[in-house]
Amino acid sequence: QVIIAGTYAAVAEGLTLGIAAGIDVEAAHRAVAGGAAGSWGLTHRGPNMLRNDYPLGFRLRLHRKDLGIALETAATLGVPLPLAAYVAQLETGLVQRGYGDDDVSAIARVVREQAGLDD
Template sequence: MARVAFLGLGVMGYPMAGHLQAKGHEVTVWNRTAAKAQAWVAEHGGRAAASAREAAEGAEFVMACVGNDDDLRSVCLGEAGAFAGMTAGAVFVDHTTVSAQVTRELNDAARALGLGFVDAPVSGGQAGAQNGVLSVMCGGEEADYARAEPVIAAYARICKRLGDSGAGQLAKMVNQIAIAGLVQGLSEALHFAQKAGLDGEAVVEVIAGGAAGSWQMVNRHKTMLADQFDFGFAVDWMRKDLGICLATADQIGASLPGTALIDQYYKDVQQMGGGRWDTSSLIKRLPK
């Protein structure tokens, strides 16, 4: 069992930190809104800290799940940041979806202080976090990953190192590119079924076990057909992630025409007032 700090108690971080405590780790949490940290302690035990630095003091592992590049920099760097409180030899594990650029920047800063750094973005959504069955894509030094993997296992169905620093974030980009295409395809398929006068649920029951099947189809078709989107991974966050994908594609010379188009479709959903809707809300763009 390890002394662990967890920074960021959003819809993903809150249950992830809970799994760590349930597995017997000694967990200290920090959240920008202190009331959320106090609520977590009331539910799970452990303790809350007043700053990222305080949470990180004495921790063998510091896990973070925050919003974006700037959020991650703010919890890592500066007098109140986690790096200032960490002891040489401790490992920082970042579960935030951010750019590979900021990952490498912070990895260099951590290593200069004698700290380990593993980029470890996750896939599986809120349900995956709550059930402890996330897919975790990792980058970083092999030794740092080997130490962190048994701790990450508290909330992972699969956890794999894919290369050096930034490889985890690049893999998460692959994940988001694939999801965007799947959701658009599913939206058009369900729209077509409705226009053709078919029972959408019955059609999915038949085709989900074949070559067309996907997690999105199995887990989202019912709510899409029912016009329900007040849950799940928000469109705003998906646009943030796709922006990272498209910027990285420009840097490495990759062509993502479909992803660029679907990113604009998500912009349409935002303009409809759906920024906090689940990503499956792409179907809202299509006429009933």
């Protein structure tokens, strides 16, 4: 879950930057997905992020719960996970706003809002 948190947040940021820059993000998505930055999350959830539509794959609220367990374990072991902790904060906000049953890729919703791209 820690890896998913970082991956989806990075995909959301990269795609949001492309949208804000006005590039052909669908073409960029295809190009990037086939290169070193390619991942299952980019290939399968990137299109949802581009559409700002998050049909259920894995519930955000369940990911937030699991990520919380991972963060508690890390704290017990003295292992800092700053990226995962930040994503957990963003996910908590989304759950509190009623998006807990959206797919975990809905993290992109916050990234888009922070960029002034909420639609």
